[in-house]
Amino acid sequence: MAKYIPETIQKGDLLPPDVQALVDQKAKKSAYSYNARRSPYSMLWTVILSIVSVIYIVPVLLVLINSFKKKAYISRNPFNIPTGKMFVGLENYANGIEKIGFFSAFLNSIIITVGSVIVIILCCSMAGWYITRVNSIFTKCFYYLCVFSMIVPFQMVMYTLAKTSDALHLGNPWGIIVVYLGFGAGLAVFMFCGFAKSIPLEIEEAAMIDGCNPVQTYFQVVMPILKPTAISVAILEAMWIWNDYLLPSLVLDKTKYKTIPIAIQYLKGGYGSVDMGAMMAMLVLAILPIIIFYAFSQKYIIDGVVAGAVKG
Amino acid sequence: MSKKELRIYFPLFAMPTFIAFMIGFIVPFGLGIYLSFCKFTTVNDAVPVGLKNYTDMFNDTDFKHALWYTALFAVVSVITINFFGFAIAMLLTKGIRGTNIFRTVFFMPNLIGGIVLGYIWQLILNGILAQFDLTLTFNEVYGFWGLIILMNWQQIGYMMIIYIAGIQNVPPDLIEAAKIDGATGRQVLGHVILPMVMPSITICTFLTLTNSFKLFDQNLALTNGLPSNRSELLALNIYNTFYGRVGFEGVGQAKAVVFSLIVGALAIVQLVATHRKEVQQ
Numbered sequence: 312m313a314k315y316i317p318e319t320i321q322k323g324d325l326l327p328p329d330v331q332a333l334v335d336q337k338a339k340k341s342a343y344s345y346n347a348r349r350s351p352y353s354m355l356w357t358v359i360l361s362i363v364s365v366i367y368i369v370p371v372l373l374v375l376i377n378s379f380k381k382k383a384y385i386s387r388n389p390f391n392i393p394t395g396k397m398f399v400g401l402e403n404y405a406n407g408i409e410k411i412g413f414f415s416a417f418l419n420s421i422i423i424t425v426g427s428v429i430v431i432i433l434c435c436s437m438a439g440w441y442i443t444r445v446n447s448i449f450t451k452c453f454y455y456l457c458v459f460s461m462i463v464p465f466q467m468v469m470y471t472l473a474k475t476s477d478a479l480h481l482g483n484p485w486g487i488i489v490v491y492l493g494f495g496a497g498l499a500v501f502m503f504c505g506f507a508k509s510i511p512l513e514i515e516e517a518a519m520i521d522g523c524n525p526v527q528t529y530f531q532v533v534m535p536i537l538k539p540t541a542i543s544v545a546i547l548e549a550m551w552i553w554n555d556y557l558l559p560s561l562v563l564d565k566t567k568y569k570t571i572p573i574a575i576q577y578l579k580g581g582y583g584s585v586d587m588g589a590m591m592a593m594l595v596l597a598i599l600p601i602i603i604f605y606a607f608s609q610k611y612i613i614d615g616v617v618a619g620a621v622k623g
Numbered sequence: 624m625s626k627k628e629l630r631i632y633f634p635l636f637a638m639p640t641f642i643a644f645m646i647g648f649i650v651p652f653g654l655g656i657y658l659s660f661c662k663f664t665t666v667n668d669a670v671p672v673g674l675k676n677y678t679d680m681f682n683d684t685d686f687k688h689a690l691w692y693t694a695l696f697a698v699v700s701v702i703t704i705n706f707f708g709f710a711i712a713m714l715l716t717k718g719i720r721g722t723n724i725f726r727t728v729f730f731m732p733n734l735i736g737g738i739v740l741g742y743i744w745q746l747i748l749n750g751i752l753a754q755f756d757l758t759l760t761f762n763e764v765y766g767f768w769g770l771i772i773l774m775n776w777q778q779i780g781y782m783m784i785i786y787i788a789g790i791q792n793v794p795p796d797l798i799e800a801a802k803i804d805g806a807t808g809r810q811v812l813g814h815v816i817l818p819m820v821m822p823s824i825t826i827c828t829f830l831t832l833t834n835s836f837k838l839f840d841q842n843l844a845l846t847n848g849l850p851s852n853r854s855e856l857l858a859l860n861i862y863n864t865f866y867g868r869v870g871f872e873g874v875g876q877a878k879a880v881v882f883s884l885i886v887g888a889l890a891i892v893q894l895v896a897t898h899r900k901e902v903q904q
Contacts, residue, residue, distance in 0.1 A: 353717070353719050357719050360719065360721070360725050364725055364728040364729070367728050367729060367731075367732070367776070370744065371743070373746065374743050385746070386750075388750075434639045434640045437636040437640070438637045438639075438640035438641070441636035441637045445629055453637070453641065453644075456644070456648075457644070460644075462887050462890050463652065464837045464858065464882055465837070466839075466861045466879045466883075467879045467880065468648065468652050469861075469862070469865070469879070470865050470876060471652075471655045471876075474654075474665070475651055475654070489643050490643075492639070493643035493644045493648055496640050496644045497648070525629050525636075526635065550733070553736065554734075554735070554737060554738075555736075556736065556737065556738045556843075557839055557840065572739070572840070575739060575742065576738050576843070576844070587746075591746070594739055594742055594743060602731070604734075605731060605734055609730075612734075613726070613784055616784055616785070617788045620784075
């Protein structure tokens with residue numbers, strides 16, 4: 312265990328067999344050493360953490376329960392199970408879906424999130440690699456501007472960004488992808504640069520000697536190596552874009568296009584008094600796809616967050 | 624491949640990102656700085672007015688209140704989120720039964736968006752306060768603690784994940800050696816684990832600090848600044864200055880510049896301060 316394993320090595324990286332063995336050994340050892348000394352309080356902690364977990368899930372369950380309740384009862388008795396005259400079945404859902412046009416909002420959210428993430432991954436991985444390899448004054452400036460843009464709060468560019476995108480007619484689900492590429496470039500370029508630096512130049516040189524031009528080198532050699540970083544970036548950007556409210560609400564033409572967060576906020580803003588029933592039902596519909604997605608890909612999501620944080 | 628050869632490929636590799644970055648960040652940012660010295664209602668009718676927007680800004684009592692409210696909120700949320708995140712991470716690296724399930728559950732709220740989170744907690748907190756004939760918007764104090772609870776619920780899981788990765792990176796031999804030398808559990812934590820996970824602490828305090836300062840969606844959905852702008856955080860205050868009061872766009876932009884400077888300065892100070900405490904492995 313005395314041998315040093317660089318921190319940048321991640322699961323899924325291609326490693327020589329002896330290094331891979333060391334990494335495996337390290338992972339095993341740290342897992343064992345904690346398991347081997349299961350404290351006598353272990354069961355007690357399991358019980359306590361189980362209770363905390365249940366408390367953690369309660370808010371979501373509460374919204375689910377209330378979504379089946381008649382709207383007049385929700386504010387007054389949010390903690391009661393809907394029975395008898397309180398229970399309205401799926402009425403709230405039908406109501407809410409119609410009021411805010413849920414399905415078109417859902418479709419917009421999907422188009423914007425998937426489209427932006429694909430464009431960000433493709434363009435920023437190319438830019439990140441280009442910046443690292445060319446390494447001129449211009450690319451250095453570009454890199455530092457990207458890092459800088461990560462700290463700047465959105466309110467700083469909020470108004471002017473809305474005006475700029477208006478002038479360029481980007482106020483539709485396809486145009487907003489350009490805005491997301493621009494505003495999301497900071498994190499993505501930063502992460503791709505960090506990883507591209509660690510790729511040995513020899514690999515690319517070998518490809519060049521074998522007759523690849525830069526385009527072939529990039530798509531056939533570099534891009535597959537960047538895959539683990541691309542997954543992290545995709546997850547971080549997707550979490551941000553799917554849930555983003557302010558940027559699309561300012562950039563999109565709201566009379567025509569809504570995303571899910573905008574649609575939910577509209578439920579409150581558009582009417583004098585809030586229809587709590589429809590609100591609860593729409594909250595459930597907003598959460599449900601995320602939870603299903605999370606259930607299937609939680610390992611990637613959690614690993615992606617860790618990788619992103621360690622490099623950020 | 625030579626740099627020169629690659630440089631010709633600028634239009635393919637870097638141009639798309641560069642143009643989008645100009646549209647999405649550089650131009651709005653530069654224009655924003657210029658407009659903070661102007662009076663305007665749309666970009667085209669901007670008239671330079673010097674520092675007037677900045678002086679007006681500090682006569683705005685709501686803004687000053689939002690500044691303190693945000694600072695207090697950031698301090699409390701950074702401390703609570705990191706404390707609970709780290710404590711749970713410690714428990715989940717002890718090999719307790721069910722660790723994976725707990726990890727999954729605690730991380731889950733992160734995936735739910737701010738607007739949705741705000742309305743979920745509005746329902747719950749109003750439901751609890753209703754037992755005492757109160758509402759969340761009765762007093763700024765309720766809004767404050769409501770936001771703290773909400774942010775803890777959302778972010779503990781995220782920080783926990785980062786701390787778990789940090790704790791698992793501590794070489795087990797180091798802990799073993801300390802124990803053989805007779806260190807108690809508390810000493811191992813304070814003198815071995817904490818210094819070794821300092822990089823994670825740097826990242827987590829940075830994330831929680833900037834997140835708390837930039838918080839907008841949750842604030843908008845939970846209280847929307849009620850009662851009478853008393854529970855407004857900085858980001859919401861700036862938004863309301865832009866879109867709630869005609870003729871105050873310049874002041875809003877000036878506030879945004881000051882806001883950016885505050886966040887930037889805090890981020891740098893915090894990074895330098897905690898980075899210095901990191902030990903070389």
